Amino acid sequence: xxxxxxxxxxxxxxxxxxxxxxxxxxxxxxxxxxxxxxxxxxxxxxxxxxxxxxxxxxxxxxxxxxxxxxxxxxxxxxxxxxxxxxxxxxxxxxxxxxxxxxxxxxxxxxxxxxxxxxxxxxxxxxxxxxxxxxxxxxxxxxxxx
Amino acid sequence: xxxxxxxxxxxxxxxxxxxxxxxxxxxxxxxxxxxxxxxxxxxxxxxxxxxxxxxxxxxxxxxxxxxxxxxxxxxxxxxxxxxxxxxxxxxxxxxxxxxxxxxxxxxxxxxxxxxxxxxxxxxxxxxxxxxxxxxxxxxxxxxxxxxxxxxxxxxxxxxxxxxxxxxxxxxxxxxxxxxxxxxxxxxxxxxxxxxxxxxxxxxxxxxxxxxxxxxxxxxxxxxxxxxxxxxxxxxxxxxxxxxxxxxxxxxxxxxxxxxxxxxxxxxxxxxxxxxxxxxxxxxxxxxxxxxxxxxxxxxxxxxxxxxxxxxxxxxxxxxxxxxxxxxxxxxxxxxxxxxxxxxxxxxxxxxxxxxxxxxxxxxxxxxxxxx
Numbered sequence: 218x219x220x221x222x223x224x225x226x227x228x229x230x231x232x233x234x235x236x237x238x239x240x241x242x243x244x245x246x247x248x249x250x251x252x253x254x255x256x257x258x259x260x261x262x263x264x265x266x267x268x269x270x271x272x273x274x275x276x277x278x279x280x281x282x283x284x285x286x287x288x289x290x291x292x293x294x295x296x297x298x299x300x301x302x303x304x305x306x307x308x309x310x311x312x313x314x315x316x317x318x319x320x321x322x323x324x325x326x327x328x329x330x331x332x333x334x335x336x337x338x339x340x341x342x343x344x345x346x347x348x349x350x351x352x353x354x355x356x357x358x359x360x361x362x
Numbered sequence: 363x364x365x366x367x368x369x370x371x372x373x374x375x376x377x378x379x380x381x382x383x384x385x386x387x388x389x390x391x392x393x394x395x396x397x398x399x400x401x402x403x404x405x406x407x408x409x410x411x412x413x414x415x416x417x418x419x420x421x422x423x424x425x426x427x428x429x430x431x432x433x434x435x436x437x438x439x440x441x442x443x444x445x446x447x448x449x450x451x452x453x454x455x456x457x458x459x460x461x462x463x464x465x466x467x468x469x470x471x472x473x474x475x476x477x478x479x480x481x482x483x484x485x486x487x488x489x490x491x492x493x494x495x496x497x498x499x500x501x502x503x504x505x506x507x508x509x510x511x512x513x514x515x516x517x518x519x520x521x522x523x524x525x526x527x528x529x530x531x532x533x534x535x536x537x538x539x540x541x542x543x544x545x546x547x548x549x550x551x552x553x554x555x556x557x558x559x560x561x562x563x564x565x566x567x568x569x570x571x572x573x574x575x576x577x578x579x580x581x582x583x584x585x586x587x588x589x590x591x592x593x594x595x596x597x598x599x600x601x602x603x604x605x606x607x608x609x610x611x612x613x614x615x616x617x618x619x620x621x622x623x624x625x626x627x628x629x630x631x632x633x634x635x636x637x638x639x640x641x642x643x644x645x646x647x648x649x650x651x652x653x654x655x656x657x658x659x660x661x662x663x664x665x666x667x668x669x670x671x672x673x674x675x676x677x678x679x680x681x682x683x684x685x686x687x688x689x690x691x692x693x694x695x696x697x698x699x700x701x702x703x704x705x706x707x708x709x710x711x712x713x714x715x716x717x718x719x720x721x722x723x724x725x726x727x728x729x730x731x732x733x
Binding site for chain 1: 413445455493515542544
């Protein structure tokens with residue numbers, strides 16, 4: 218195999234993996250406060266908000282993520298597709314964050330209605346809900362590839 | 363007069379900069395938020411005035427002292443107390459340990475005994491100006507990868523790599539500026555720190571640790587490399603530290619770190635080097651070591667890990683002071699807060715001049731948090 222063929226193969230693998238990650242299910246939607254200036258954010262940026270790697274929106278509002286309880290069926294989909302890790306890896310991540318930085322995971326919402334209430338009441342709020350539960354009190358934040 | 367004007371100008375600039383930092387950011391609230399509902403309506407979690415977490419850990423370890431290889435049991439417990447209010451965050455770590463000789467950092471809270479120490483390992487106050495500019499002051503850990511992420515609930519191995527606590531000092535009393543900035547998938551992190559460190563010093567043949575104050579200044583720069591999502595983590599970091607001990611002799615240290623994760627695979631690697639007791643730029647001796655640790659997630663709860671580990675504590679007596687270790691182990695996490703580990707080790711003392719010896723180590727950890 219020549220060097221050029223190796224490079225083509227590497228580029229092919231990179232593109233294939235990118236295509237695989239670029240797909241998101243339409244079963245859930247990420248929601249923000251209606252005043253939020255963003256319409257679309259990349260998957261990695263949304264993950265930074267939920268993993269508390271970014272604490273403020275560019276205009277200064279504090280990022281206030283709300284998670285859903287593990288019993289909610291769409292939570293696993295969200296964790297896998299947007300955070301890009303498994304539930305077990307997420308739990309290990311929060312143990313590490315609590316120990317090293319004293320940072321706790323986002324609060325867990327009682328249910329989907331509570332998630333919408335949370336986001337509608339906070340300019341920096343962000344959460345995710347089933348697409349079927351969307352209403353006018355919140356704004357959809359589309360996830361770009 | 364000119365100097366007075368310069369000082370005045372500087373003061374005005376500083377005041378303007380401070381006002382800029384403290385200024386409330388522009389609001390985007392064209393839509394007024396609804397009334398904030400009580401937290402009990404939102405979450406079933408009980409609220410608590412303080413975030414409380416910790417872990418209890420039991421380890422059956424092989425002593426890596428160079429002239430002896432005996433086994434011993436270690437019990438330890440750590441407690442983390444944290445509180446975040448707006449941009450301020452306080453975090454502290456308390457540690458009780460039945461093998462105090464393995465823990466070289468912290469401030470003793472009770473008179474140390476041969477088989478028990480209770481210490482404040484870390485306590486800091488953090489102010490978030492921006493995510494890329496944060497200020498921290500207190501008792502801080504030196505930010506080598508393993509020192510920062512050494513907690514038994516999250517590590518895959520039972521024992522720490524030999525370079526941990528043996529090359530870089532472990533903690534300092536002082537302050538730090540640090541931050542992160544992300545662009546898309548990639549980003550950078552930095553930390554600049556200074557203060558009085560708790561330098562570890564070693565006799566040539568035993569692991570006796572003597573801590574002493576030294577003035578330290580250092581920095582770490584990490585790049586989170588974008589890989590078009592081929593790797594989920596691709597971090598490379600460079601670390602530099604300069605310290606002057608009580609005798610006035612400077613030491614220079616540097617380290618390089620790598621963390622690579624792709625699907626079920628992860629590789630950690632660290633290389634640290636210390637040039638010690640420099641006189642006119644000429645070092646008395648060096649201390650250096652490295653480890654490479656690949657791991658594989660067999661199932662969501664079961665991990666396999668191997669590590670190659672090497673340390674040379676003093677280049678004057680390189681033969682007597684070098685030790686290599688190869689480890690292979692399994693970690694099982696039936697639930698995320700419980701970690702059960704077992705590991706087989708092979709030690710090569712004195713650069714192969716002595717016969718290799720073998721050992722088995724095991725550990726059990728339980729992590730808890732309130733609320």
